Amino acid sequence: MLAAEAGGENRFEVDAATAAEALRQLPVASLLFDETGELRRLINVFVDGADIRGTNGLDEPLQADSEVRVVGAIAGG
Amino acid sequence: MGVLIPVGTKKGLFLLRSDDDRAKWEVEGPLLPGWAVYHAMVDPRDGVLYAATNNFLYGATVHRSADQGKNWERAEQIGLPEESELKLNATWHVEPGLASEPDTLWVGGDPGVLFRSVDRGVTWELNRGLFEHPTRERWQPGAGGMCCHSIQLVDGTMYAAISAAGAFRSEDGGESWTPINKDVAADFMEETYPEVGQCVHKLLVHPKDPQRLWQQNHCGVYRSDDRGDNWQRLDGNGLPSGFGFALALDPDDPEVAYVIPEESQELHWTAEGRLGVYRTGDGGASWELTANGLPDRAWAAILREGFAYDGGGLYFGTQSGSVWTAPRGGGRWTEAARDLPPILSVEAAAWQS
Numbered sequence: 001m002l003a004a005e006a007g008g009e010n011r012f013e014v015d016a017a018t019a020a021e022a023l024r025q026l027p028v029a030s031l032l033f034d035e036t037g038e039l040r041r042l043i044n045v046f047v048d049g050a051d052i053r054g055t056n057g058l059d060e061p062l063q064a065d066s067e068v069r070v071v072g073a074i075a076g077g
Numbered sequence: 078m079g080v081l082i083p084v085g086t087k088k089g090l091f092l093l094r095s096d097d098d099r100a101k102w103e104v105e106g107p108l109l110p111g112w113a114v115y116h117a118m119v120d121p122r123d124g125v126l127y128a129a130t131n132n133f134l135y136g137a138t139v140h141r142s143a144d145q146g147k148n149w150e151r152a153e154q155i156g157l158p159e160e161s162e163l164k165l166n167a168t169w170h171v172e173p174g175l176a177s178e179p180d181t182l183w184v185g186g187d188p189g190v191l192f193r194s195v196d197r198g199v200t201w202e203l204n205r206g207l208f209e210h211p212t213r214e215r216w217q218p219g220a221g222g223m224c225c226h227s228i229q230l231v232d233g234t235m236y237a238a239i240s241a242a243g244a245f246r247s248e249d250g251g252e253s254w255t256p257i258n259k260d261v262a263a264d265f266m267e268e269t270y271p272e273v274g275q276c277v278h279k280l281l282v283h284p285k286d287p288q289r290l291w292q293q294n295h296c297g298v299y300r301s302d303d304r305g306d307n308w309q310r311l312d313g314n315g316l317p318s319g320f321g322f323a324l325a326l327d328p329d330d331p332e333v334a335y336v337i338p339e340e341s342q343e344l345h346w347t348a349e350g351r352l353g354v355y356r357t358g359d360g361g362a363s364w365e366l367t368a369n370g371l372p373d374r375a376w377a378a379i380l381r382e383g384f385a386y387d388g389g390g391l392y393f394g395t396q397s398g399s400v401w402t403a404p405r406g407g408g409r410w411t412e413a414a415r416d417l418p419p420i421l422s423v424e425a426a427a428w429q430s
Contacts, residue, residue: 001111001132005151031135034164035156042134072134 002028002070019047020058022068032070042073078427081145082392082413083126084400085114085382085422090128092146093413094428099390099402102413108146116170116382119426122179127198129168129184137168139184141198145428155184155192155201161208163188170382171198172228185225189216189239193251206253207237207245212273216242219276219295226381227280232287234304241276244292246305257305262296279324279381286331293324293336293381300334300361311361312338317348323384325391327405332360335367335391335407337379346376354391356407367407382422394420 003010006027016022023032023045032043039045045052046069052060062068082093082102089107109130117128126142130151139152157163166187174181174193184192184201190208192201207225216223219240227238235247237254243261245254256273263275276295283289290301292308297319299308312319318338327333335356338348347353352375353368378396385392391407394400398417403410 001135004110005135028135030138030151030153031132034136036159036164040134040136 002031002072005031016062018058018062019045019052019060019068022062023058023070044071044073045069046071078429080387080389081119081426081428082385082400082402083117083119083128083422083424083426084394084414084417084420085117085128086398086418086420087113088418090114090117090146091414091417093400095413097389099404099413100411102400102402104414104417105146107418108142109140109149112140114421115168116422116424118171118173118424119428120173120182121426122173122176123197125197127171127182129171129186131167137165137186139168139171139194139198139201150199152194152201153199157190157203157208165190166222167224169224169226170228172230175230183228183230185228185237185239187222187224188218189213189223189225189242191225191228191237191251204251206247206251210245210254212242212256215271215273217274221381227277229280229282231282231284234287236280236282236290236305238277238280238292240278241274241295243273243275244277244280244290244305257301258308259306260308260310261292261294261299262310264296278322279384281324281326283326283331284328289331291324291326291334293321295320295342298334298336298361309361311357314362315364315366316355317353321348321379322381323379323393324381325384325386325393328386328388330358333358334361335384335386336364337384337393339378345378347378351375352377352395352401354393354403354407354410367403368410369408370403370410371401380421382424383420385423385425387425387427390425392423392425394423396420 014025084091089110091106112130115129128140168186170185172183182194191204225239229236238244243258278293280292297310298312321338323337325335352371355364396419400414
């Protein structure tokens with residue numbers, strides 16, 4: 001769904017110092033953040049493979065070659 | 078010209094198309110896959126398709142397509158002010174503005190909110206008159222949330238209905254809102270006839286008689302002959318139940334209305350275990366079953382946005398994924414589509430075949 005909302009693209013290169021800066025540059029930023037600027041509850045973000053909830057949250061610093069992955073929560077079964 | 082039925086479902090939007098005879102239907106979709114389309118409509122002023130779209134991961138928004146669903150744009154900005162400490166839970170209904178304001182549209186949502194766009198759906202501004210209404214603290218959410226689901230603009234007057242806050246009327250383009258719930262029951266409240274708090278399920282104004290309003294309520298079917306100042310309850314006289322969600326009118330005859338009663342507030346399936354549309358031709362004084370072609374053993378559910386009408390026919394969609402159509406007046410019903418995802422909304426529009 002996110003890729004469809006981003007014009008079919010699922011990979012973007014951005015210049016950003018933190019995870020939040022990177023995500024806010026995406027064309028789907030309004031789907032990831034609510035109107036108060038909070039990351040939506042069921043959106044998981046990984047920086048270089050680590051869940052940002054276990055590190056610095058949206059302030060997690062990025063390196064020049066960092067990879068930020070956005071994964072919607074999966075539940076059910 | 079042909080007929081286009083945008084069908085909103087829990088998993089996307091489907092477009093049903095037919096020639097004017099409404100005999101064969103082509104099904105296109107799913108469009109907007111993954112989005113729960115609470116309501117979709119074709120703006121009769123310019124043919125643009127709008128959808129009130131919701132997703133449990135990505136929130137509530139509005140999509141628009143100027144090419145019948147091939148390409149979509151999402152609203153750039155819609156939400157509630159941070160200081161309110163409320164968040165937009167869902168978008169429920171999109172309504173075109175007046176013909177004299179071609180760039181204006183309205184969207185109703187949860188928690189009991191209304192937005193206006195003056196740029197054809199790109200950005201949406203919160204309606205403060207309803208958001209800051211002095212009675213808001215007495216509103217409460219219905220089972221589907223506190224949804225603003227009915228928006229009507231007729232003859233210079235605007236109406237909004239919210240479950241469970243009641244119906245409201247504005248004479249100044251939405252700046253201020255007057256509750257119009259006199260004699261409308263709220264059996265679930267300590268005070269049966271409060272000023273606000275009624276659980277309106279759907280409200281429609283007759284397009285050619287701006288005095289005549291209809292509402293299917295949690296607590297009965299009602300008609301008003303004076304723009305909502307007074308209401309008359311109409312669910313005796315042939316209706317098997319006063320409970321239901323769906324409501325449709327006739328484009329010319331204000332005495333005609335259609336409802337699809339459900340068993341009860343606990344049992345959300347079609348009354349008496351059959352799929353039946355009830356028609357009145359005398360302003361609700363009497364109702365008769367019009368079920369020719371509909372299954373007589375069925376426990377279906379038709380939601381508040383699931384019933385539509387135009388100059389040629391009636392259209393409704395079930396939560397079990399079927400779309401039924403009948404000629405205007407309620408002749409034989411035929412199944413235009415089946416096995417769709419649970420249907421949330423049905424509208425009707427003209428299209429160039």
